[in-house]
Amino acid sequence: MPIDVMEKRGYFMNKFDIDPDEIKFHLESKPKDIDEVLEKAEKLERLDFEDIAALLHIDPNPNNKDFSNLLETAKRIRSDILGNEINLVVPLYITNYCMNKCPYCAFYCNNYSKGRTRLTFDQYCKEIEYLTAKNFRTIELVFSDDPEIGIKEMTKYIEHLRNKLEQGEGGMIGLNSSPLSQEDYRSLKSMGLDIVLSWQETYHKRTYDELHKECVSKKDFQYRLGTQDRIYNSGIRNAGIGVLLGLYDFKFEVMALVQHGLFLREKFDRFPIVGIPRLKEASRTLFQPEQKYQVSDNQLKLITAIIRLALPYSHIFISTRENKDLIIDLLKAGGGSISAALCSVAPGYITHKKSELNQFEVFSYEPAEMEQILGNNKFIPTYDPPFFDHINLKSLIPEIFKGNAALFIGSGLTSTVTDYTRNSSIFKKIADILTIKNIIIANCDSILEDTIKHRRGRINLIQEDKDMLEMESDTNVYKIHSSFDPLMFNKLEELFFTRTILFVGYNINDDNINAIIKKTKRRLENRVQYYAIMRDPTEVELRFWKSNNAIIFNVDIEPFFDILTEKLRTDPIINRYTFNALWEVRKQMEMSSVSLAARYRGIRDIEALETILERFKEALQDEKTRETGIFWGYDFDFHVGISLASGNSSFYDICRLLYRSLSTLSRQAQSKETLKQHEEILDAIKNKDEERAVKHMEDHIDYVREIWERGLNPR
Ligand code: SF4
Known part of the structure; x- marks a missing residue:
């Protein structure tokens, strides 16, 4: 179904819901041509449901050309967008007591096997010491639905972990728990929570209701489905969606999951993290999965690749429920860029080295081993927190740090964001990037230069040649009009020749600046890097920036500065000194x-x-x-x-x-x-x-x- 029809039918309205008949209709329709779909995906165009349904019809047989083409396309998209870095994260189970009775999980309430345990706060602190000493900086706290652990306890755990991470090099805290209210998420965010993962288990309501009918807090399908809305509304920027493959037909699940991902993308301008764990054996569960719903290794690769194409900027979480060879294959099929290394499903790593009660079977690799495995396959393991946004600032940050970056602010900044308060909050963020010493403004109002002056104390405001005679600050704000004085023009040319320029809200019809950009390109070829920040560039803009070898960040301006300042802030010294x-x-x-x-x-x-x-x-x-x-x-x-x-x-x-x-x-x-x-x-x-x-x-x-x-x- 084309996107505009999906929009009309309310797919992207405020409340997400699933229409099983619609999904069935697409899955049963005549599939589209695969090459056409892959071509569309390659151009990063948004895939519609017919496209996804066509891809789901591919036979995941290694000798099938369509299958290998799909995997290749997914691999290329992954590496273009996310690079080859794999962020190593670690889950820490806090408890295995649970009030629910999910029949596929060994933690269900009346499983009377030995091994029930929960970490005391003291034990928890020691576990955190252990994991941070192993360099982990992204830690996912996993709670079942333990009646003894409420929001108060979670707050304490998160607060402690945040303090610990801040004593070192910073990091990210993830939460995997039963769904919470928006207020609770907001309060945990204020303690330092960054990521919330909440898997739907299955998007098929009838199956969900049947499986969870004896649960206490997990009965409500609809409440669970709205979790990501509450997460984003609370201000937390990273939410996860996912299914437990093996509970129902995977084709249905993938269609629904993609639909959910696109809904969140439209509503919150965020690509969610995606989890696609497979149902694994566990001791004494109450559930015998149906043979027909089991997902083979090749089907899992197919699913991973399709999600990469459908939600290209999402991070697909690769679970250590899988063995190392398959993990690598899944990363190559477009998975990542996050994966657990060390993994235990017993509460703690040092408190209870081995548990008699595991939620399911997992593989666990020592970090050094995981690094080796990834390295051998040309992936780059990193303990840096994953940067859950669809822009990669890796090349830009060092330029800002070295003082080599200059900022060009065009009229687009004020015309796209009209509210004064919001403007001034963006301007404050711009002003507070202290290592950017040269800012060129093509706006006629004075809010930005006033804000910079206010935040930095002094600036050199340069509007004509005579302003360059007496410079009393190391911050230069060039305010440009349709014509330039000669000295000022030379100065601008010099900046464009020697600096990395970050263009924000730039109107490509400005002939003066275009002439400088053109000259720069001729003289220095690729040595000066430009970045253009804009939402959904037109074809003309795309061509313009590409011909000038610019990197385009397709993102709204305010979130861009949020991300940039957040990134700079995570390094305790990077934004303060040259x-x-x-x-x-x-x-x-x-x-x-x-x-x-x-x-x-x-x-x-x-x-x-x-x-x-x-x-x-x-x-x-x-x-x-x-x-x-x-x-x-x-x-x-x-x-x-x-x-x-x-x-x-x-x-x-x-x-x-x-x-x-x-x-x-x-x-x-x-x-x-x-x-x-x-x-x-x-x-x-x-x-x-x-x-x-x-x-x-x-x-x-x-x-x-x-x-x-x-x-x-x-x-
Ligand atoms: S799946 Fe989660 S909620 Fe259900 S029994 Fe297991 S731990 Fe409890």
Whole structure:
């Protein structure tokens, strides 16, 4: 059914509902041509129900050309949109007591098997220590419907975890619990909750009602269906939808799930996270799944690929209910970019190492093993929190950090958002990105420059040449009109030639600016990067920006700045100091640290540093591992190891903080040369030769800096 008809029939109205007859109709209609659908998907056009139904008719046989074409298309879309990073997250079960009686789950209330348990708060804190020490920064708290755990307890758990994450490098907190009210979600958000996952189990109401008829809190199909609305309305930006495959016909479930995803996309401008776990065996459940509903491995790949095409910007959660080979196949079929590594369905990892009562069977991999598996398959594992939005700021953030980015604000910003209060909130966000020192404004009103002045104290407001004679601030606000004074024009040209420019609300009919953009392109080819922020660009705009090698962020302006500032905020220092300032601090700190390490190091310190270098070397020798860049973790370990050997624990904290902010920039260094330099430093530490250790460290830091100058900062 075309999108406009879907809209007319109320699919995107305020309340989501499912029409089983409609789904049945599409599934039984003559399928459309698969190549046509794939072509549409490749262009990131929105697929309608007929398209999805056609894809669901594909026979998931590895020899079937349509199936392999589908998988290839999904893989390409995934890598274009989400890259090859896989964010490692970890679930933490708090309890396995439950008041409900879902027959497919071993936690149902009157399963009297041994092994009922819930973590005490003390045990919970120890579990958090354990997981954060393993570098996990995205932790999903999983609650069944335990009558002893209410919103008060959840608040306490979330508050503790938020504090713990903020003591380190920040992170994201997920919640998987029975559906809550909007007020409860809002209150948990204020404690630091970021993500809520709520699977529908099945979208087939009759099946749902039958399966949950003896439940206490899970009876109401409709209330559960409205959960994501309550989540988004509470201000939480990341909600998950999902089904438990195996309860009903998967074709029906996929049609309904996509419909739900598109509804949320329309209503809240968010692509939800998607979970598609398969029903697994568990001890003493009350349910014998029907053979015809069981989903094979290839069908699961088909489902994953279809969801990638239908909800291209969604993160598809790959569960460790599956074994490692299938996990990789699912990631290749468009799944990800999140996956659990370590996984236990018993409350806790250290409190109860093994439970006699598991919700279902899972595979669990130690993080290092998971990293290895992913690395071997050209995925890049990361502990950074997944960035649940359909824009990838990876290349932009370092430019802002280094002070290389300038902002161009066109009239589109004020014309699309008319309300003054909202405008001023966007402007505050813009003004607070302190490392953007050059802002070009093509608006006639003065709200933005007033806001910047107010937030930053002083600015140089440049409207004509004479304004450039006396500059008293490091923030330059260029206010441009239809014609420019010559000096000002030259200055703008220079900015366009030397900076990364972020265009917001730019009208591509501005001939003056277009002329500069054109010149820039000719002179520097691809070396200056432009970003254009706009919602649903027209074909002409698309062509314009593409011909200028710009990256387009298809997003509304205010959410874009929310995301950008949120991202900058997650790094405690990135938005406050320039790259140069931080680099100087790092150099001085590392030189002092290595000097003390050479003086005070013990045998254990030497052993630890030797082991790290040994692993670094091994990782470099292995071709597959080398490609993934995992060995950079050992670079981090080496520098942190020196700070530990110095005997001054403040070096340790500062080193971690600085390394994180600077690492995105310093990884251009040659890995073999880096290893050689590390070996020289270690040799000096071993021989307690402070002078030599400091000299080698200084050379090493200068070397990395030089590589950065040549590689990442050509200007
Ligand atoms: S599926 Fe959830 S609500 Fe149902 S019995 Fe299991 S833990 Fe309880």
